[in-house]
Amino acid sequence: xxxxxxxxxxxxxxxxxxxxxxxxxxxxxxxxxxxxxxxxxxxxxxxxxxxxxxxxxxxxxxxxxxxxxxxxxxxxxxxxxxxxxxxxxxxxxxxxxxxxxxxxxxxxxxxxxxxxxxxxxxxxxxxxxxxxxxxxxxxxxxxxxxxxxxxxxxxxxxxxxxxxxxxxxxxxxxxxxxxxxxxxxxxxxxxxxxxxxxxxxxxxxxxxxxxxxxxxxxxxxxxxxxxxxxxxxxxxxxxxxxxxxxxxxxxxxxxxxxxxxxxxxxx
Amino acid sequence: xxxxxxxxxxxxxxxxxxxxxxxxxxxxxxxxxxxxxxxxxxxxxxxxxxxxxxxxxxxxxxxxxxxxxxxxxxxxxxxxxxxxxxxxxxxxxxxxxxxxxxxxxxxxxxxxxxxxxxxxxxxxxxxxxxxxxxxxxxxxxxxxxxxxxxxxxxxxxxxxxxxxxxxxxxxxxxxxxxxxxxxxxxxxxxxxxxxxxxxxxxxxxxxxxxxxxxxxxxxxxxxxxxxxxxxxxxxxxxxxxxxxxxxxxxxxxxxxxxxxxxxxxxxxxxxxxxxxxxxxxxxxxxxxxxxxxxxxxxxxxxxxxxxxxxxxxxxxxxxxxxxxxxxxxxxxxxxxxxxxxxxxxxxxxxxxxxxxxxxxxxxxxxxxxxx
Numbered sequence: 001x002x003x004x005x006x007x008x009x010x011x012x013x014x015x016x017x018x019x020x021x022x023x024x025x026x027x028x029x030x031x032x033x034x035x036x037x038x039x040x041x042x043x044x045x046x047x048x049x050x051x052x053x054x055x056x057x058x059x060x061x062x063x064x065x066x067x068x069x070x071x072x073x074x075x076x077x078x079x080x081x082x083x084x085x086x087x088x089x090x091x092x093x094x095x096x097x098x099x100x101x102x103x104x105x106x107x108x109x110x111x112x113x114x115x116x117x118x119x120x121x122x123x124x125x126x127x128x129x130x131x132x133x134x135x136x137x138x139x140x141x142x143x144x145x146x147x148x149x150x151x152x153x154x155x156x157x158x159x160x161x162x163x164x165x166x167x168x169x170x171x172x173x174x175x176x177x178x179x180x181x182x183x184x185x186x187x188x189x190x191x192x193x194x195x196x197x198x199x200x201x202x203x204x205x206x207x208x209x210x211x212x213x214x215x216x217x218x219x220x221x222x223x224x225x226x227x228x229x230x231x232x233x234x235x236x237x238x239x240x241x242x243x244x245x246x247x248x249x250x251x252x253x254x255x256x257x258x259x260x261x262x263x264x265x266x267x
Numbered sequence: 268x269x270x271x272x273x274x275x276x277x278x279x280x281x282x283x284x285x286x287x288x289x290x291x292x293x294x295x296x297x298x299x300x301x302x303x304x305x306x307x308x309x310x311x312x313x314x315x316x317x318x319x320x321x322x323x324x325x326x327x328x329x330x331x332x333x334x335x336x337x338x339x340x341x342x343x344x345x346x347x348x349x350x351x352x353x354x355x356x357x358x359x360x361x362x363x364x365x366x367x368x369x370x371x372x373x374x375x376x377x378x379x380x381x382x383x384x385x386x387x388x389x390x391x392x393x394x395x396x397x398x399x400x401x402x403x404x405x406x407x408x409x410x411x412x413x414x415x416x417x418x419x420x421x422x423x424x425x426x427x428x429x430x431x432x433x434x435x436x437x438x439x440x441x442x443x444x445x446x447x448x449x450x451x452x453x454x455x456x457x458x459x460x461x462x463x464x465x466x467x468x469x470x471x472x473x474x475x476x477x478x479x480x481x482x483x484x485x486x487x488x489x490x491x492x493x494x495x496x497x498x499x500x501x502x503x504x505x506x507x508x509x510x511x512x513x514x515x516x517x518x519x520x521x522x523x524x525x526x527x528x529x530x531x532x533x534x535x536x537x538x539x540x541x542x543x544x545x546x547x548x549x550x551x552x553x554x555x556x557x558x559x560x561x562x563x564x565x566x567x568x569x570x571x572x573x574x575x576x577x578x579x580x581x582x583x584x585x586x587x588x589x590x591x592x593x594x595x596x597x598x599x600x601x602x603x604x605x606x607x608x609x610x611x612x613x614x615x616x617x618x619x620x621x622x623x624x625x626x627x628x629x630x631x632x633x634x635x636x637x638x
Contacts, residue, residue: 094294107603112373124297133293135369136330136362145371153602172293172325203358204325 014041017077017175017207018063024071025058032058034231035072042174045201045208045221046236049253050228056211057101057179059228063209064098064177065089076175094122097168101179103160105152111138111163112148118171134170141166142196158189165193169200178210182217190214194221215262227253274322278302283312285335285346288320291328299331311343318351329355329362398595402525405517409526420523428489428524429531433538436484440477440539444546447471452554461555465565468547473570474578477539479626482585485532486618490593493524494614497597498607506598516598525590532586536579573638581629585622592618 018040025033032055040046048056061067063074065081074081076092084092105114116134119125125133138148141162152160161181168176181197182190194217200206212218218225219239226236229249235242243254243263253259276289276299291299308314316332318324324332332348339346351359379387409416451467497520500506509516544566551557596614600606 108605119293123293125300129296129300132369133296133327133330136326136366139365139369140326140362145368146374149373149376151603153606170293172327199361203354203361 014043016040017042018209019075019078020059020063020072021075022072023059023062023069023074025055025062026070031231033069033072036228036232038226038233038236040175040207040209042207043201043205044223045197045210047218047222047225048209048211048228049213049218049225051253054228055231056228060177060179060209060211064096065093094171095173096175096177097171097173098177099161099164099168099179099181101183103152103164105155105160105164105167107152109151110148111143111150111152111155111166114152114163115148115166115170118167122171134166137166137170138163140200141169142192157184158186158193161185161189161193162196165196172204173206175207175209178208178212180211180213182212182214187216190216191220197221215259219262229253276302276328277320278306280306280308280314283314285314285316286320287316287318287332288322290323291321291331292323292325293327296327296331299328303331303335308339308342308344313345313347314339315347315349317349318355319349321351321355324355324358326358326362329359330366333359333363333366394599395595398598399591401517402521402591402594405515405522406525409518409522416526417519417523420519421527424523424527425531427492428485428527429535432485432488432531432535435488436481436535436539437542439484440472440480440542441546443476443480444468444472444543444548445550446546447476447543448547448550449554452550456555461551461557462561462565463569464547464551464555464557465562466569468544468551469566469570470574472543472547473540474574475626475630477543478536478578478581478585479622481532481535481539481582482589482622483619485528485535485586486589486615486622489528490589490618491611491615493590493593494597494600494611495607497594498600498610501598501600502602502604502607520597521590521594524594525587528586528590529583532589533579533582536582540575540578577629577633577638581626584625584629588621588625589618592621 016039018038020036020038023033023036024031036059048059050056058067062069062081063076065084068082077095079088079092081089081092105111106117109117112131112134115137116130119130119133123130135145135148139145143159143162143166147155147159147163152163155163161184165181178197182193185193197208198221201208210217210222212222222239224236225239225242227234227242227247227250229252234249235245235247237245242250243259245251245254254263274289276291276295277287278299279286279288289295316335318332321328336346336348348356348359448464448468451464452461455461455463455467497506500520506516506520509519548559548562551562552559593614596610596617600610
């Protein structure tokens with residue numbers, strides 16, 4: 001697999017596609033984020049990690065315009081999300097793809113219809129064309145051809161993730177947001193999913209931002225890891241660098257026996 | 268890399284070379300498709316495609332280029348792809364390998380045959396009877412051991428199904444009383460039989476309409492809520508969790524609902540009776556000039572205890588129908604939000620249907636035994 005150049009070297013040269021500055025989120029009196037700063041570069045795979053309740057998913061929801069932050073600024077492709085108009089937001093939505101944790105496939109539609117839905121909504125292609133494009137995407141996500149005719153309730157967990165990935169990718173997004181893409185998958189499927197993601201990234205130049213707890217994914221797929229803790233980003237770096245970090249929050253996350261075990265295997 | 272705002276895709280045939288330009292991306296696919304449709308390709312010719320002008324290509328664009336090549340090849344020609352650059356060549360190879368799999372024919376879903384469907388209906392019916400049996404056995408068990416009743420759930424359900432239904436049931440029965448009295452008043456005035464308005468309102472409301480109206484409202488309000496609640500729990504595997512913890516789902520979910528409706532629906536029915544009579548009285552005094560005193564006096568003479576009891580006695584039966592159908596449909600939900608919606612609809616339609624059927628059967632029965 002082609003590795004992206006070390007982030008530290010190329011920071012200045014590369015285009016920033018997601019820029020977070022001082023993002024603040026408050027639920028009632030509970031402060032979730034208090035000044036989150038983060039840059040995501042084009043073409044990289046960045047993982048957002050942190051303990052349960054550290055607000056990873058909330059931050060993801062803010063980046064995909066499902067929830068406005070209570071303060072600070074989020075820019076997608078240099079467009080400020082605060083106060084964005086509906087037409088501009090729609091244009092942005094066509095440029096991002098989201099894979100939800102449970103897949104969020106529409107249960108009333110077959111896989112083929114699920115994947116074709118964004119095309120029907122956002123392009124002027126005819127039905128036959130949409131169906132063949134959707135079937136191409138379904139095959140691209142690694143599903144057997146026959147899966148296209150099935151309903152989501154007839155799919156296994158791994159197939160749901162793949163079908164959801166096909167739907168997220170069908171408009172050829174520039175940024176892919178993944179919420180725990182490998183959770184609930186067996187190690188083989190998870191590994192295949194990781195490889196698929198890497199291949200798509202290399203072939204299509206995707207930028208991927210994922211929330212994950214999967215230590216294998218963190219070592220194998222991810223270029224940089226951002227550790228969220230105490231309401232802010234505690235460190236952003238490669239896995240190798242972070243696992244040697246002295247920063248207490250980062251250490252806490254990478255010090256568990258599982259984290260150390262994976263590290264020994266990978267290094 | 269793809270930029271959706273850039274130049275549209277172009278395609279020109281110049282001296283046996285297809286010159287591709289612009290962005291071959293999903294956003295420009297419709298335009299590209301019509302360009303391709305207008306393109307006249309010489310049959311059997313050896314063509315080449317020059318991809319040097321392509322500024323952006325995603326897998327949809329690659330797929331279209333492959334499609335074009337296939338079209339040329341079926342006409343007996345060849346299409347050589349040139350100057351695409353290594354990354355796009357790799358993308359093309361990947362899409363080609365994938366497109367092959369995508370072209371396999373899809374299995375066709377046969378709509379269920381007439382025989383299958385009638386078998387399904389038969390199965391549905393036996394399942395329903397089994398569920399009724401299960402609920403009745405659980406109910407008897409609990410009634411024999413009243414200390415095992417789940418009081419908190421029961422009171423909670425009574426509050427939800429009863430107290431919260433009072434405004435809408437009250438308002439609608441009052442209006443129903445008004446309507447009946449108004450319609451009756453026009454006819455009775457013709458014969459100068461004004462005072463019989465009390466008979467009309469009393470009989471029709473107490474014996475038939477108040478229980479029926481209350482039951483139909485409760486079907487819509489509470490029966491549907493039961494189905495949706497149990498159905499969602501089923502989708503989220505909460506029912507399975509209950510079973511593994513060792514709490515029979517029927518005990519926890521069906522019995523409190525059944526018991527609470529058995530208590531609450533008759534009470535709502537009396538409440539509806541009272542409000543309907545008020546509605547009738549109000550109309551009688553404004554349209555026919557019959558005072559409240561006269562109305563009540565006449566009501567006492569006209570309406571026997573049995574008339575009230577006939578209406579009141581139907582309420583628990585309706586309650587059982589609504590609770591059992593609502594819960595049963597909830598347990599039949601499978602897997603998806605779609606299924607929750609479908610079964611909620613079925614629950615309301617079925618319980619209203621059954622309530623009206625049973626009401627009709629009561630009428631026939633009572634006329635046979637002459638009450």
